[in-house]
Amino acid sequence: MPTPSLFFSGLLALSAGLPSLAAPSYGSTDPCAKIGGQTFVAPADAIACQKSFPLNETIKANVLNNIARVFDFFTFEDYYLHSPYPFQESTTNIRRDIARINATKYATDYDLNKDIYDFTTELNDGHTRWFPDCYNSYQNLLPTPVVILGNEVVVAPDAVEFLSLMPPEFAQYYANIGFNWQRLAGARILRIDGLPAFSYVDKIASTVSGNYLDHGVRVNSVVSSYRISGTSFSQRFGDLAGPSFLTQTHLTFELIPVNSTRPETVNVPYLANFVGNPFTDGPSYWANNCAAKNTTNGVDHRSASHTKRDGKPLRPMAKIIDLAPKTAVGLPGPFLPTLSPVNGSEGVIKSFILPDNKTGVMFVGSFEPDDYVGFQTDTVAAISQFQAANVTHLIIDLTNNGGGYVCLGLFLHQYLAGMGIGYAGFQSTNRANPLAKKILASDIAQGLNDQVSYYTADDFAFLNNTEMPASYNYFEPSSSEFVNGKSDPTSQRFYDVCTPYNVPVPDGPAFDLKNVAIVGNGNCASTCALFSTLMYERHGTKMAMFGGKPGEHVEFKGMAGNQVLEWADLDSEIKTAGLKDDPLAPPDLLVSSNMRVNWRTAWSWLDETKPIAFKSELPQYHFPYTIDTYNNPQNLWTFAAKELFGAGHGYGY
Ligand SMILES: *[C@@H]1O[C@H](CO)[C@@H](O)[C@H](O)[C@H]1NC(C)=O
Ligand SMILES: *[C@@H]1O[C@H](CO)[C@@H](O)[C@H](O)[C@H]1NC(C)=O
Ligand SMILES: *[C@@H]1O[C@H](CO)[C@@H](O)[C@H](O)[C@H]1NC(C)=O
Ligand SMILES: *[C@@H]1O[C@H](CO)[C@@H](O)[C@H](O)[C@H]1NC(C)=O
Ligand SMILES: *[C@@H]1O[C@H](CO)[C@@H](O)[C@H](O)[C@H]1NC(C)=O
Ligand SMILES: *[C@@H]1O[C@H](CO)[C@@H](O)[C@H](O)[C@H]1NC(C)=O
Ligand SMILES: *[C@@H]1O[C@H](CO)[C@@H](O)[C@H](O)[C@H]1NC(C)=O
Ligand SMILES: *[C@@H]1O[C@H](CO)[C@@H](O)[C@H](O)[C@H]1NC(C)=O
Numbered sequence: 001m002p003t004p005s006l007f008f009s010g011l012l013a014l015s016a017g018l019p020s021l022a023a024p025s026y027g028s029t030d031p032c033a034k035i036g037g038q039t040f041v042a043p044a045d046a047i048a049c050q051k052s053f054p055l056n057e058t059i060k061a062n063v064l065n066n067i068a069r070v071f072d073f074f075t076f077e078d079y080y081l082h083s084p085y086p087f088q089e090s091t092t093n094i095r096r097d098i099a100r101i102n103a104t105k106y107a108t109d110y111d112l113n114k115d116i117y118d119f120t121t122e123l124n125d126g127h128t129r130w131f132p133d134c135y136n137s138y139q140n141l142l143p144t145p146v147v148i149l150g151n152e153v154v155v156a157p158d159a160v161e162f163l164s165l166m167p168p169e170f171a172q173y174y175a176n177i178g179f180n181w182q183r184l185a186g187a188r189i190l191r192i193d194g195l196p197a198f199s200y201v202d203k204i205a206s207t208v209s210g211n212y213l214d215h216g217v218r219v220n221s222v223v224s225s226y227r228i229s230g231t232s233f234s235q236r237f238g239d240l241a242g243p244s245f246l247t248q249t250h251l252t253f254e255l256i257p258v259n260s261t262r263p264e265t266v267n268v269p270y271l272a273n274f275v276g277n278p279f280t281d282g283p284s285y286w287a288n289n290c291a292a293k294n295t296t297n298g299v300d301h302r303s304a305s306h307t308k309r310d311g312k313p314l315r316p317m318a319k320i321i322d323l324a325p326k327t328a329v330g331l332p333g334p335f336l337p338t339l340s341p342v343n344g345s346e347g348v349i350k351s352f353i354l355p356d357n358k359t360g361v362m363f364v365g366s367f368e369p370d371d372y373v374g375f376q377t378d379t380v381a382a383i384s385q386f387q388a389a390n391v392t393h394l395i396i397d398l399t400n401n402g403g404g405y406v407c408l409g410l411f412l413h414q415y416l417a418g419m420g421i422g423y424a425g426f427q428s429t430n431r432a433n434p435l436a437k438k439i440l441a442s443d444i445a446q447g448l449n450d451q452v453s454y455y456t457a458d459d460f461a462f463l464n465n466t467e468m469p470a471s472y473n474y475f476e477p478s479s480s481e482f483v484n485g486k487s488d489p490t491s492q493r494f495y496d497v498c499t500p501y502n503v504p505v506p507d508g509p510a511f512d513l514k515n516v517a518i519v520g521n522g523n524c525a526s527t528c529a530l531f532s533t534l535m536y537e538r539h540g541t542k543m544a545m546f547g548g549k550p551g552e553h554v555e556f557k558g559m560a561g562n563q564v565l566e567w568a569d570l571d572s573e574i575k576t577a578g579l580k581d582d583p584l585a586p587p588d589l590l591v592s593s594n595m596r597v598n599w600r601t602a603w604s605w606l607d608e609t610k611p612i613a614f615k616s617e618l619p620q621y622h623f624p625y626t627i628d629t630y631n632n633p634q635n636l637w638t639f640a641a642k643e644l645f646g647a648g649h650g651y652g653y
């Protein structure tokens with residue numbers, strides 16, 4: 001069993017020999033010098049450092065040109081003009097937002113980046129966001145993470161066990177300022193920052209937790225929850241207690257501590273945890289965290305020094321970036337599963353057999369393992385052991401699964417359902433914008449293939465499941481979708497190419513699919529959402545979601561876009577096609593940031609005119625978290641087995 005562990009980044013020695021890059025010069029009052037080399041600092045000091053860089057008009061123009069041109073590739077742009085119910089909260093006019101930012105005067109680079117960060121965050125598409133390393137270099141941490149138990153917002157009852165796993169400097173800081181956070185564990189929260197507790201949770205869900213279209217799913221991002229980080233059980237702070245862009249120095253709670261009946265008002269100070277590259281002062285902060293790196297922009301894969309990835313094809317990725325793992329704290333020991341793991345539990349999948357000896361559990365923490373083949377052999381090992389033990393029912397826990405390789409999602413679906421079902425994925429398209437059409441045409445003219453390009457057709461298959469030749473132009477003709485009254489030309493539809501898999505997959509299902517259920521908190525992104533939607537749409541798999549606000553729904557899938565391109569990936573496509581000089585090409589970024597973009601749409605099996613991202617699909621079961629289940633996966637699985645496979649029922653829809 002993994003033990004509660006701590007993975008930490010960000011401390012480390014200071015680097016020497018800093019390059020001289022354009023950054024303001026300081027006299028004796030450099031606010032970054034005050035905090036250089038420290039891991040935990042008061043947020044006000046870190047914000048003062050981050051706000052010490054005045055707005056640079058050259059950089060602003062560069063960033064906005066980049067972003068505006070990257071959005072040309074965003075498959076969902078026109079959906080935002082009028083986001084369909086129940087996703088209406090995200091509605092916005094993206095071009096107007098960019099024009100507004102362009103026309104706004106900002107005093108500092110921080111202010112500009114905050115505005116861009118908020119604008120992309122509030123699109124609620126974790127695939128399409130601006131991540132500026134300069135301002136994601138600290139994570140703000142609160143010693144009172146919150147959870148929703150039943151009808152109440154409370155300070156996580158395990159806060160003491162949980163935060164005791166932080167480096168000792170964390171508790172030391174609060175001891176030094178004489179703040180007793182330990183006594184607040186389990187307190188009932190009445191108001192936060194002057195708002196009723198649930199309204200404040202909603203506010204964070206609407207403005208900070210930007211990865212998922214569904215509001216209910218984002219409520220679950222706000223609160224603390226269990227997860228697998230790397231290959232270990234972990235507890236997430238939640239976005240209220242662990243935001244990645246520093247803005248707050250403290251949070252005011254009106255709460256009733258455990259064993260008290262009297263409400264009191266408590267100002268809880270945040271502590272900023274440095275997770276960036278070491279620095280000593282303003283110029284080195286800028287050089288090491290803000291200026292573009294050699295990996296910020298893409299490369300021309302045709303050039304000798306950048307040829308291929310070891311002869312392997314590029315593997316499509318669909319995942320969110322949750323900056324929270326940067327402060328990855330273990331799940332406290334008392335809440336780890338006590339069952340012995342079955343075979344194949346060393347990686348991102350942890351599998352168990354419940355004490356009834358009939359129910360197997362696979363906690364699939366991610367589809368982005370270090371070992372692509374290992375994920376498949378782990379699946380085979382776990383399911384073989386289940387079958388040998390005569391397990392008949394399977395629970396798959398997808399809590400806080402951020403996605404990963406598209407083909408591993410298809411693989412898991414295929415392994416559970418068997419080769420007999422045929423193609424295990426979705427119809428997919430990308431956007432036929434003018435530059436995309438030029439990229440594909442240029443790739444074809446140059447004879448390129450999937451060894452260097454995500455665009456070439458040999459990455460995909462026709463709808464009869466035969467691979468397209470690399471020379472095939474799936475934009476000719478393109479299809480003209482109309483979205484919210486706007487013409488949105490897209491590629492022809494195609495399939496993913498994920499077969500042959502690296503392990504043999506039986507023809508029939510691993511279990512009677514009626515006996516397979518999925519549990520989670522809706523924070524199931526990208527490949528995870530594609531996988532769960534396939535199970536639901538093709539096999540009617542039981543979905544049980546936990547958490548959210550009392551009386552409000554939680555969709556079972558989080559962000560269900562499809563393949564994502566990081567800015568550097570998209571830039572590599574453009575450079576490899578020889579089109580960097582095209583007026584439509586986004587410029588190389590001058591700063592160390594990532595404007596990532598949802599590059600492909602996956603279309604629903606049940607309604608082929610709808611992207612699954614915008615198809616509302618509610619779980620058949622919805623349960624609140626309780627004191628026994630919010631941080632205790634084994635308790636949750638035992639509860640779910642009884643409710644889903646036993647006699648009981650959840651409150652459904
Ligand atoms: C603005 O940024 C550009 C690009 O990094 C740099 O060349 C220029 O010197 C900066 N201007 C000022 C006033 O710092
Ligand atoms: C920003 O405004 C300037 C001045 O009007 C214009 O030249 C530029 O194209 C605009 N940038 C974007 C990305 O719209
Ligand atoms: C609350 O009271 C119970 C019973 O006296 C005690 O065991 C527990 O430690 C108290 N909890 C706190 C947080 O003071
Ligand atoms: C990028 O920079 C890093 C550190 O400065 C260096 O180790 C690496 O070799 C560079 N990579 C390329 C492709 O230039
Ligand atoms: C499950 O199997 C174990 C080990 O074979 C056995 O000790 C236990 O009694 C079984 N439990 C049930 C409920 O059958
Ligand atoms: C678990 O894996 C080991 C080593 O590969 C193997 O010997 C054993 O048979 C497996 N156990 C089960 C129950 O499949
Ligand atoms: C599984 O079922 C088979 C057939 O009923 C039986 O022979 C075998 O002993 C069972 N195995 C276990 C581990 O219960
Ligand atoms: C699959 O479809 C493509 C495009 O329509 C066609 O060219 C090809 O011959 C088909 N392959 C098979 C095996 O039917």
